[in-house]
Amino acid sequence: MAKIQPLADRVLVKPIEAEERTVGGIIIPDNAKEKPLRGTVIAVGNGTKDEAMVLKEHDEVLYGKYAGTEIELDGEKFIIMRQSDVLATIK
Amino acid sequence: MAKIQPLADRVLVKPIEAEERTVGGIIIPDNAKEKPLRGTVIAVGNGTKDEAMVLKEHDEVLYGKYAGTEIELDGEKFIIMRQSDVLATIK
Amino acid sequence: MAKIQPLADRVLVKPIEAEERTVGGIIIPDNAKEKPLRGTVIAVGNGTKDEAMVLKEHDEVLYGKYAGTEIELDGEKFIIMRQSDVLATIK
Amino acid sequence: MAKIQPLADRVLVKPIEAEERTVGGIIIPDNAKEKPLRGTVIAVGNGTKDEAMVLKEHDEVLYGKYAGTEIELDGEKFIIMRQSDVLATIK
Amino acid sequence: MAKIQPLADRVLVKPIEAEERTVGGIIIPDNAKEKPLRGTVIAVGNGTKDEAMVLKEHDEVLYGKYAGTEIELDGEKFIIMRQSDVLATIK
Amino acid sequence: MAKIQPLADRVLVKPIEAEERTVGGIIIPDNAKEKPLRGTVIAVGNGTKDEAMVLKEHDEVLYGKYAGTEIELDGEKFIIMRQSDVLATIK
Amino acid sequence: MAKIQPLADRVLVKPIEAEERTVGGIIIPDNAKEKPLRGTVIAVGNGTKDEAMVLKEHDEVLYGKYAGTEIELDGEKFIIMRQSDVLATIK
Numbered sequence: 001m002a003k004i005q006p007l008a009d010r011v012l013v014k015p016i017e018a019e020e021r022t023v024g025g026i027i028i029p030d031n032a033k034e035k036p037l038r039g040t041v042i043a044v045g046n047g048t049k050d051e052a053m054v055l056k057e058h059d060e061v062l063y064g065k066y067a068g069t070e071i072e073l074d075g076e077k078f079i080i081m082r083q084s085d086v087l088a089t090i091k
Numbered sequence: 092m093a094k095i096q097p098l099a100d101r102v103l104v105k106p107i108e109a110e111e112r113t114v115g116g117i118i119i120p121d122n123a124k125e126k127p128l129r130g131t132v133i134a135v136g137n138g139t140k141d142e143a144m145v146l147k148e149h150d151e152v153l154y155g156k157y158a159g160t161e162i163e164l165d166g167e168k169f170i171i172m173r174q175s176d177v178l179a180t181i182k
Numbered sequence: 183m184a185k186i187q188p189l190a191d192r193v194l195v196k197p198i199e200a201e202e203r204t205v206g207g208i209i210i211p212d213n214a215k216e217k218p219l220r221g222t223v224i225a226v227g228n229g230t231k232d233e234a235m236v237l238k239e240h241d242e243v244l245y246g247k248y249a250g251t252e253i254e255l256d257g258e259k260f261i262i263m264r265q266s267d268v269l270a271t272i273k
Numbered sequence: 274m275a276k277i278q279p280l281a282d283r284v285l286v287k288p289i290e291a292e293e294r295t296v297g298g299i300i301i302p303d304n305a306k307e308k309p310l311r312g313t314v315i316a317v318g319n320g321t322k323d324e325a326m327v328l329k330e331h332d333e334v335l336y337g338k339y340a341g342t343e344i345e346l347d348g349e350k351f352i353i354m355r356q357s358d359v360l361a362t363i364k
Numbered sequence: 365m366a367k368i369q370p371l372a373d374r375v376l377v378k379p380i381e382a383e384e385r386t387v388g389g390i391i392i393p394d395n396a397k398e399k400p401l402r403g404t405v406i407a408v409g410n411g412t413k414d415e416a417m418v419l420k421e422h423d424e425v426l427y428g429k430y431a432g433t434e435i436e437l438d439g440e441k442f443i444i445m446r447q448s449d450v451l452a453t454i455k
Numbered sequence: 456m457a458k459i460q461p462l463a464d465r466v467l468v469k470p471i472e473a474e475e476r477t478v479g480g481i482i483i484p485d486n487a488k489e490k491p492l493r494g495t496v497i498a499v500g501n502g503t504k505d506e507a508m509v510l511k512e513h514d515e516v517l518y519g520k521y522a523g524t525e526i527e528l529d530g531e532k533f534i535i536m537r538q539s540d541v542l543a544t545i546k
Numbered sequence: 547m548a549k550i551q552p553l554a555d556r557v558l559v560k561p562i563e564a565e566e567r568t569v570g571g572i573i574i575p576d577n578a579k580e581k582p583l584r585g586t587v588i589a590v591g592n593g594t595k596d597e598a599m600v601l602k603e604h605d606e607v608l609y610g611k612y613a614g615t616e617i618e619l620d621g622e623k624f625i626i627m628r629q630s631d632v633l634a635t636i637k
């Protein structure tokens with residue numbers, strides 16, 4: 001299977017579908033002005049001199065609705081976004 | 092319960108509802124051009140090299156109406172915002 | 183009474199009402215393209231690494247009409263603004 | 274009389290009226306795309322770490338039409354502008 | 365044959381046509397808000413003091429739909445883009 | 456005669472009229488998307504820490520059509536512009 | 547003949563006409579979203595502290611359609627552009 005290595009301060013994130021998103025106790029309200037989405041970090045870039053990477057594989061993250069670029073790999077959807085578009089990790 | 096850890100120079104804030112907001116003596120006028128809101132800091136990020144964190148858990152804060160991104164956790168609403176969107180602390 | 187501590191390079195200013203503003207000899211013309219307003223500094227932030235605070239409590243200041251965010255505390259109106267939005271002090 | 278002390282890299286300028294402005298040999302053309310205006314520096318700020326003050330009291334200056342903020346002090350009009358909005362000094 | 369040497373932090377990329385793009389397991393969804401494209405790096409610039417080059421010849425890359433400038437060389441199409449427009453490498 | 460001393464990284468330029476502009480062999484095409492103009496440097500500022508002055512009095516320069524601010528001195532038109540708006544010198 | 551010396555990080559480029567542009571094997575497609583053009587570097591500036599010059603006289607270059615400012619010298623058209631507007635050199 002092809003492997004995607006994000007460049008610079010980007011991360012590859014596998015989104016968690018809305019149905020699953022209420023399981024862990026976090027519900028994204030429908031009327032939020034900018035709804036955050038939830039996903040799992042699959043791969044991280046090497047960072048830049050301005051942005052060291054703090055995210056790592058398997059981190060669960062919240063990110064803005066318009067963050068990053070969607071791609072499809074082996075039939076699954078992923079998003080490549082900059083680390084600075086990630087709002088928080090969920091533990 | 093899931094725990095949200097804000098990234099970089101962000102803070103997780105629990106808003107204080109409008110009804111409660113007159114108790115401490117602070118009333119936000121309805122005709123203000125940009126009304127600040129009030130909340131309690133729940134969690135803070137680790138900061139960045141440009142922005143060290145001065146806010147800490149339990150701080151009461153004022154922030155702009157359009158600051159940050161709303162999320163819902165275990166049925167409660169929170170806002171994730173950058174520390175620079177926080178106007179002041181209340182003591 | 184609640185105490186507001188401005189964050190970073192912000193100051194808390196108590197505006198001086200228009201009626202009082204001609205007493206000290208300073209009149210703001212009605213046809214000015216951007217009318218400055220006058221107030222008294224109530225509290226100052228700790229500054230940032232880019233902006234050290236030069237204003238201090240009790241300073242009388244002139245500031246632009248659209249500077250900062252209005253709040254109401256114990257029935258009085260205040261404005262929280264960045265120090266860089268303050269045009270001048272009055273002595 | 275109240276004294277105005279400009280903040281940071283700002284200067285307080287007393288404009289020279291149009292009628293007087295042809296006396297020194299400098300006429301501002303009516304069809305210029307952005308007409309500079311002429312005035313006298315009354316007070317200067319302390320500068321910033323990025324902008325040291327080179328202007329001083331009594332300097333005659335040319336500045337852009339939209340520079341700064343008008344104020345009125347003891348019945349006279351002044352303009353508070355950033356030093357970087359001053360185009361030139363006149364000797 | 366003429367050889368193109370990208371300047372600064374640019375790379376010369378030969379796009380992989382859409383038909384070929386499903387072979388390696390990566391499919392770009394039609395409804396993505398900004399579809400990434402895939403290509404092969406043909407030549408890289410020398411970088412700048414702000415952007416060291418991490419890409420090298422023969423790297424397979426994903427890049428945004430609007431990245432760079434198209435050119436045609438000996439009947440083949442190429443794109444010159446900044447390294448920062450490259451989202452990820454594919455291994 | 457009044458003397459104008461440009462501030463910071465500005466230069467005072469006396470434009471050369473269009474009729475004269477074909478004498479030296481340089482013709483500005485009428486259909487150029489942004490026509491450069493030609494003039495002579497009359498005075499230069501002291502520069503800034505970011506922009507040292509390389510232009511000097513008597514330099515002939517080309518500059519963009521919308522560069523700077525026109526002024527009139529003793530009946531003659533001049534332009535005050537930033538050095539960075541000067542495209543080239545002519546020798 | 548007048549000689550043009552570009553200022554700062556600018557280069558003077560003599561465009562190669564479209565008819566000649568297919569000789570060297572490089573054809574600019576008509577449907578490209580921003581067509582690069584080809585030319586020869588005639589003169590280079592001295593650079594700035596942020597941008598050292600890597601281009602030199604006689605380099606053949608590709609540049610964006612909207613790069614720089616056209617001038618006419620002794621009946622020939624030239625373009626003055628910033629080095630950062632040059633996409634690549636051709637060898």
